[in-house]
Amino acid sequence: MTSLDRPAADIATAAPAKPSNGTHGARVDLLTVAGMIAPGARVLDVGCGDGALLRLLAETRGADARGIEISREGVAASMAKGLAVIQGDADTDLADYPDDAFDYVVLSQTLQAMRRPRWVIEQMLRIGRRGIVSFPNFGHWRIRAHLLLRGQMPVTENLPDSWYDTPNIHFCTIRDFVELVHELDAEMEKAVALDRYGRPVRVDVPWWFWNLFGEQGVFLLHRRG
Amino acid sequence: MTKHEKAKAFDLARREADEPSSPVVRFGAEAPLKLVSGAVLAPWQCAYQTYGTLNADRSNAILICHALTGDQHVANSHPVTGKPGWWQTMVGPGRPLDTDRFFIICANVLGGCMGTTGPSSTNPATGKPWGLDLPVVTIHDMVDAQARLIDHLGIDTLFAVAGGSMGGMQVLQWASSYPERVFAALPIAAAARHSAQNIAFGEVGRQAVMADPEWRGGHYLEAGTRPEKGLAVARMGAHITYLSEAALHSKFGRRFQNRSAPGFHFDADFQVESYLRHQGLSFVERFDANSYLYVTRAMDYFDLAADHGGVLARAFRGSKTRFCVISFTSDWLFPTSESRQIVKALNAAAASVSFVEIETDKGHDAFLLDVPELTTTVRGFLDAAAKARGLKVAS
Numbered sequence: 355m356t357s358l359d360r361p362a363a364d365i366a367t368a369a370p371a372k373p374s375n376g377t378h379g380a381r382v383d384l385l386t387v388a389g390m391i392a393p394g395a396r397v398l399d400v401g402c403g404d405g406a407l408l409r410l411l412a413e414t415r416g417a418d419a420r421g422i423e424i425s426r427e428g429v430a431a432s433m434a435k436g437l438a439v440i441q442g443d444a445d446t447d448l449a450d451y452p453d454d455a456f457d458y459v460v461l462s463q464t465l466q467a468m469r470r471p472r473w474v475i476e477q478m479l480r481i482g483r484r485g486i487v488s489f490p491n492f493g494h495w496r497i498r499a500h501l502l503l504r505g506q507m508p509v510t511e512n513l514p515d516s517w518y519d520t521p522n523i524h525f526c527t528i529r530d531f532v533e534l535v536h537e538l539d540a541e542m543e544k545a546v547a548l549d550r551y552g553r554p555v556r557v558d559v560p561w562w563f564w565n566l567f568g569e570q571g572v573f574l575l576h577r578r579g
Numbered sequence: 580m581t582k583h584e585k586a587k588a589f590d591l592a593r594r595e596a597d598e599p600s601s602p603v604v605r606f607g608a609e610a611p612l613k614l615v616s617g618a619v620l621a622p623w624q625c626a627y628q629t630y631g632t633l634n635a636d637r638s639n640a641i642l643i644c645h646a647l648t649g650d651q652h653v654a655n656s657h658p659v660t661g662k663p664g665w666w667q668t669m670v671g672p673g674r675p676l677d678t679d680r681f682f683i684i685c686a687n688v689l690g691g692c693m694g695t696t697g698p699s700s701t702n703p704a705t706g707k708p709w710g711l712d713l714p715v716v717t718i719h720d721m722v723d724a725q726a727r728l729i730d731h732l733g734i735d736t737l738f739a740v741a742g743g744s745m746g747g748m749q750v751l752q753w754a755s756s757y758p759e760r761v762f763a764a765l766p767i768a769a770a771a772r773h774s775a776q777n778i779a780f781g782e783v784g785r786q787a788v789m790a791d792p793e794w795r796g797g798h799y800l801e802a803g804t805r806p807e808k809g810l811a812v813a814r815m816g817a818h819i820t821y822l823s824e825a826a827l828h829s830k831f832g833r834r835f836q837n838r839s840a841p842g843f844h845f846d847a848d849f850q851v852e853s854y855l856r857h858q859g860l861s862f863v864e865r866f867d868a869n870s871y872l873y874v875t876r877a878m879d880y881f882d883l884a885a886d887h888g889g890v891l892a893r894a895f896r897g898s899k900t901r902f903c904v905i906s907f908t909s910d911w912l913f914p915t916s917e918s919r920q921i922v923k924a925l926n927a928a929a930a931s932v933s934f935v936e937i938e939t940d941k942g943h944d945a946f947l948l949d950v951p952e953l954t955t956t957v958r959g960f961l962d963a964a965a966k967a968r969g970l971k972v973a974s
Contacts, residue, residue, distance in 0.1 A: 429935045430956060436963025440922055440934040450923045
């Protein structure tokens with residue numbers, strides 16, 4: 355039995371079903387990411403958008419959280435919330451950060467928009483002691499069915515853009531991602547699949563089940579050794 | 580401007596150098612200022628301007644550092660020219676540097692000509708203007724002088740230090756020299772060192788001043804003259820570097836002045852020429868030529884990394900200051916790459932840093948102009964910092 359046959363042994367505890375105080379309205383995937391981060395940690399959020407996760411981390415985990423964001427609007431929105439955000443391109447700028455600069459480096463729903471996703475994950479594991487990656491699972495049955503039955507690139511709630519104007523250029527499935535993690539010789543500490551309602555998929559099921567029924571994957575990684 | 584008006588303006592400017600119309604602190608022989616060059620300045624003085632009210636726990640002070648040819652008159656009419664303050668878009672009630680919430684301080688830099696000791700101040704040893712006998716000053720010296728003023732005002736920690744261009748250099752020097760005294764730092768359109776290209780531009784300006792026969796080896800004030808032509812040319816050259824081709828083009832294009840066809844002469848035939856001449860002439864009215872030499876030199880010598888073994892990150896090691904670095908897309912004098920060097924060093928030093936590149940065609944001068952994105956960014960950063968500092972945020 356290969357490691358692809360079943361989820362990692364140490365599976366994350368389920369994300370809270372209801373948002374707790376102070377996190378009202380936060381996306382469940384963000385809560386799942388936040389739940390993987392130790393209190394008071396130094397965190398870099400790569401592609402932090404308007405700073406929703408950074409704010410959540412600062413407020414609920416007491417984290418020293420920083421961000422990189424490519425869009426001026428996102429940087430401005432984050433800065434107005436009092437967050438430390440650098441306007442820049444993760445595909446190149448991660449090289450500027452020293453080794454072990456952060457306790458966690460987070461790629462929340464941004465991996466698929468990277469030009470060099472493999473390089474970005476390598477960098478995140480160099481800069482951070484741990485890396486957290488969440489992404490839309492292109493292996494979900496609805497996406498497979500969409501392609502199979504309609505012969506068109508899927509447009510879903512999580513992936514609302516048409517193929518020609520999407521910022522997403524590198525889709526992968528949960529299975530693809532797990533394989534990349536093995537190739538990079540990284541360790542998966544926790545893994546969670548979320549269904550279309552953002553609820554965690556049952557943990558006692560094999561990977562193929564996650565790959566079929568998880569709309570998103572959230573993984574906590576660290577370097578081996 | 581008539582000859583009489585000009586003479587009056589010169590007298591006024593001359594007086595401002597020693598007896599400024601703004602507050603001034605005079606440091607006596609017992610409080611010398613040690614300069615980086617090794618020279619010691621005593622007595623010396625620092626002229627400054629304040630706006631707003633210092634709160635009870637003295638925690639709401641913002642120091643503004645002015646650029647090359649600026650001065651302390653940030654948000655009041657200029658005593659020599661009568662023109663509005665140079666950063667009135669940013670400073671005032673309800674503005675990002677809100678005088679209803681913050682106590683704003685701006686000092687004339689060391690080497691300047693508006694009341695802080697500079698080459699046009701009277702040398703106490705001779706009773707004549709210092710001229711080139713004044714020791715060369717650096718950005719580091721300017722900041723040390725400001726720190727002495729802040730001490731004098733009884734302020735321990737500045738809530739923020741902000742400034743653009745040479746002012747941004749001072750902000751970086753403040754954060755490096757006095758990290759525990761700066762809660763938030765805003766270097767705008769700045770660099771951690773003066774580039775070779777900028778040193779080259781500076782040299783052209785200085786040579787223009789010194790080539791004017793009226794410069795008289797720097798002793799023009801005793802002779803009752805000024806190297807106006809040389810200084811005007813220096814300003815015209817520098818002014819081009821503050822703008823961008825896009826800004827010049829949209830403002831003037833190749834349009835002629837008062838005609839529709841070329842005049843075939845060397846008067847200001849193009850609008851852009853007449854604009855530059857005007858910039859040059861209005862500048863000589865308020866600025867001292869020797870001061871121009873001193874402050875451009877101070878910028879040339881600025882190299883924060885060199886002061887720390889060539890590693891810029893070491894200048895900010897262990898810093899708790901919250902930084903907000905801002906650059907402009909069309910600034911070719913202090914391009915975004917220079918700001919990125921600062922950000923990179925701050926990252927390596929694990930400092931809290933935000934960075935934004937603002938899209939504008941206004942060039943380096945954008946930091947002085949009404950650029951909405953600049954206003955919003957500065958406001959957002961300061962409001963958040965005020966909250967973190969526990970200052971009362973205006974509702």
